[in-house]
Amino acid sequence: xxxxxTQRKTSVGRKTKVWFFISGAVVxxxxxxxxxxxxxxxxxxxxxxxxxxxxxxxxxxxxxTHHNNSSGTIVHxxxxxxxxxxxxxxxxxxxxxLKDAYGYFFKDSASIDWEKKKLLENAKxxxxxxxxxxxHENLYPVTLSVNGGNAHLQYETSNDPINCxxxxxxxGHYDKEAALHAQDTAFGITVTSTEPPYESAAVVTEFxxxxxxxxxxxxxxxxxxxxxxxxxxxxPEDEPFREPDExxxxxxxxxxxxxxxxxxxxxxYLAFFRATGSQGRTEGKTVSTQKTDAISGATPPWGAPDQGxxxxxxPAITMSWHAANVYCRWLSQVTGKKYRLPTEAEWEYACRxxxxxxxxxxxxxxxxxxxxxxxxxxxxxxxxxxxxxxxxVNSSSKTEEPSFVKENPFxxxxxxxxxxEFCLDYYSADFYSxxxxxxxxxxxxxxxxxxxxxxxxKSDAKDIRSAARDxxxxxxxxxxxxxxxxxxxxxxxxxxxxxxVVCEPDPGLIGK
Numbered sequence: 001x002x003x004x005x006t007q008r009k010t011s012v013g014r015k016t017k018v019w020f021f022i023s024g025a026v027v028x029x030x031x032x033x034x035x036x037x038x039x040x041x042x043x044x045x046x047x048x049x050x051x052x053x054x055x056x057x058x059x060x061x062x063x064x065t066h067h068n069n070s071s072g073t074i075v076h077x078x079x080x081x082x083x084x085x086x087x088x089x090x091x092x093x094x095x096x097x098l099k100d101a102y103g104y105f106f107k108d109s110a111s112i113d114w115e116k117k118k119l120l121e122n123a124k125x126x127x128x129x130x131x132x133x134x135x136h137e138n139l140y141p142v143t144l145s146v147n148g149g150n151a152h153l154q155y156e157t158s159n160d161p162i163n164c165x166x167x168x169x170x171x172g173h174y175d176k177e178a179a180l181h182a183q184d185t186a187f188g189i190t191v192t193s194t195e196p197p198y199e200s201a202a203v204v205t206e207f208x209x210x211x212x213x214x215x216x217x218x219x220x221x222x223x224x225x226x227x228x229x230x231x232x233x234x235x236p237e238d239e240p241f242r243e244p245d246e247x248x249x250x251x252x253x254x255x256x257x258x259x260x261x262x263x264x265x266x267x268x269y270l271a272f273f274r275a276t277g278s279q280g281r282t283e284g285k286t287v288s289t290q291k292t293d294a295i296s297g298a299t300p301p302w303g304a305p306d307q308g309x310x311x312x313x314x315p316a317i318t319m320s321w322h323a324a325n326v327y328c329r330w331l332s333q334v335t336g337k338k339y340r341l342p343t344e345a346e347w348e349y350a351c352r353x354x355x356x357x358x359x360x361x362x363x364x365x366x367x368x369x370x371x372x373x374x375x376x377x378x379x380x381x382x383x384x385x386x387x388x389x390x391x392x393v394n395s396s397s398k399t400e401e402p403s404f405v406k407e408n409p410f411x412x413x414x415x416x417x418x419x420x421e422f423c424l425d426y427y428s429a430d431f432y433s434x435x436x437x438x439x440x441x442x443x444x445x446x447x448x449x450x451x452x453x454x455x456x457x458k459s460d461a462k463d464i465r466s467a468a469r470d471x472x473x474x475x476x477x478x479x480x481x482x483x484x485x486x487x488x489x490x491x492x493x494x495x496x497x498x499x500x501v502v503c504e505p506d507p508g509l510i511g512k
Contacts, residue, residue, distance in 0.1 A: 042097070048077040051100050063174035079135065080172050083128045096126070115397035118175070119458070120493075123165055127172070132164040147482035160476065166493065167480045187300045188273040201335035207256060207509045209411075215334055217271045222261040223503055224411050228254050231349050232356055234432055235467035239358055240365040245429040246467045252345050253439045256510055258503040259342060259350050262402040262413050263421065264327070266311030269319065272327050273297060275334070295330045298323050298489035302481065307495055309398045315419045315498040317399065321450050321472055323489045324422050324499040331501065338504040341424040344451045344469075345441050346502055351416065351454065351466045353409030358465045359416065360408045361388045368461035380461065389417035389464055395457035399496075416454060416464040419498035423451035427471035449474065456496035472497075 041047060049058050061067055066075035082092050103112075116122060139152040155162050195218025202212050213220045234249040235242045276297025298319070305318040319327075324341060331339040342350070353360045359368075367381040370393060386394045387406050395417070402413045425443025427450060428434075435441060443451065449471045455464030462468070473494075481492040491497070 043076075043078045043082070043093070045077050051104050057173065060173040060175065064170070064172055065174075066172050068174075075135065075172070080128070080131055081126050083130050084134045087130055092128075113397055116392070118169075118173075119397060120165065120169055123169060124163055127163075127165050129163055132168075136164075150484050151480065151482055154479075158479075160479075162479055187305075188270045188277060201337070204337070204505075204509070207505050210258075212335060212337075214268070214271050214331075216275075219267050219271045221265070221268055223258040224261050225258055226256060226350055226410055228256040229349070230254075231352060231354075233345055233348055233467075235358070235465065239465070239467070241369065241462035241465065242467070243469065245432070245469050247432055250432060250435075251438060252349070252441060254346060254349055255440055256505060257346060258505065259346070259410075259412060260500040260502070261411065262313075263315035263419055263498045263500045264324075265313045266306060266316045267313060269316035269327065270311065272330050276326075276330055295326060295333065297326060297330070299487065301490045302483070302487070302492065305490065307398065313401050314399050315414070317419055317495055317498050318491050319498075320474075320487070320489055320491055321422050327499075328501055339501050340504070341422055341499060342502040343440070343442055344423045344425045344453065347415075347421065347423050347453045348466060350410060350412055351408065353412070355409065355466070358467070359385070359388075360466060361385065365462050365465060370460055371462065385461060389455075389461075390414065390457050391417040391455065391459050391461055391464055392457065393461070397457065399457055414454075416466070417459060418457055419454075419496050420452045420456045420459075420470060421454045422472070422497065422499040423453055425451045427451045427469075452497060458496050 061077075066080070078093075081096070083089055139156070140149060144152070151167055155164075197216050197218055198213035198220070200213070200215050202210050204210050208225050209223065210225075211220050211222050230251055230253045232249050233252045235246040236249055237247065239246075276295050277300070301318065305316075306314070307317075328339045328341055331337075351360060355362075357363075358365050361384055363381075363384050368385045369375060370380045380393060382393055385391070388408070390400045390404055399418055405413055405418075407413055408415055423443075426445075426447025428444045428447060431444055452470040452472055453468075455468060455470075463470075477491040477494040478486045479493050481487055481490075
């Protein structure tokens with residue numbers, strides 16, 4: 001009797017386990033099918049557009065070559081903005097989905113800086129290299145141009161990482177104002193100014209502020225007389241966000257000099273280009289001139305160097321350090337004065353305007369900076385800094401005209417922010433600690449890159465401090481230049497660096 005009961009219980013137990021197993025398998029199968037359908041549904045273009053409230057995102061996509069092309073092929077949202085399936089697709093989808101949902105429900109779309117999100121450094125976070133290569137397997141199709149072949153060869157052989165969107169940033173979302181990889185042979189030729197041309201350069205008879213005039217043009221700009229003096233160059237060790245190359249602090253003495261009130265504008269730079277530009281010349285070729293002192297200027301740029309933001313009184317950008325230096329030589333020649341790029345010491349002295357605080361306008365970098373969880377949560381303090389600097393919080397991700405900000409104590413504008421500025425000196429990370437020259441220092445005798453100062457419209461507040469240092473990155477700034485050899489006049493991959501000029505007074509003018 002007991003044996004039969006035991007067999008009966010065992011049989012029931014087995015049947016129960018089987019039914020539990022079958023039920024579990026069915027439930028798992030249903031969950032998998034449902035999850036798969038859910039993933040597919042939430043991966044459709046229509047679903048993406050429900051959550052993504054970027055203005056004109058769908059229209060820009062439909063006008064792009066990823067939708068509007070001769071083959072009729074449509075590249076869908078997730079084919080660019082997700083990795084290929086099986087390579088972290090689900091994880092990436094969950095990560096981006098949660099972030100998008102948070103933005104959709106808790107952020108005001110009108111307050112989002114969409115222009116900033118289109119910048120290359122931000123776009124790299126949402127476009128997957130593996131997905132580009134998953135579709136574009138053949139990097140050397142028969143229709144590829146010579147410049148395209150050179151660029152793809154560099155992509156495959158470069159020791160430094162290069163992303164597809166370094167060159168193809170706007171193939172997914174059409175942007176009519178985006179720089180095109182084609183030579184602009186009409187650049188700078190059209191003159192829109194209605195001002196009568198000046199007959200001669202300004203005559204300066206004493207050391208005070210003056211307005212320079214460019215002969216044969218309607219272009220002028222203000223030069224501010226800066227008294228000589230001694231100041232503390234560099235940042236103290238307790239300054240927030242201080243970098244090692246900013247010290248040690250040292251006392252430096254400078255002779256009087258003039259500095260341009262604002263960064264060199266497009267009006268000024270185009271006057272130089274029209275006078276010296278080598279139309280039709282290719283990079284690397286020598287241009288013969290009738291005069292031994294003639295200056296051969298830049299070749300036409302590739303694309304729109306002003307990024308479609310406008311020229312006029314906005315700061316000139318995307319020219320190389322070499323081009324800026326040649327501009328100073330030309331300016332000296334046409335005005336009869338001694339123009340050049342500022343030394344690093346002159347630049348910091350001019351920026352500080354007699355102050356020794358992190359900024360010439362005062363304030364704590366920790367409160368101004370957008371970095372850190374707390375600042376991202378409650379936002380940085382902009383009550384003072386926004387009046388004096390064009391930086392990542394108030395710039396709309398582009399340059400601004402000089403009227404956007406107030407002057408520093410010396411009467412100069414945009415020393416902090418707007419565009420970073422070339423200096424005459426070669427860059428050295430330890431130069432402050434090894435240099436013994438304390439009167440009119442000129443930086444190292446040799447080097448590979450040059451000092452860049454001031455930060456830009458892209459910069460966080462910590463990087464526009466008076467002592468903050470940076471340097472040119474020539475190789476990285478020429479990644480997408482399709483020419484062989486690379487241009488010596490124009491950078492293809494930096495849009496936030498410009499320059500301003502200084503002028504050396506004749507010794508006889510000092511004291512007048």
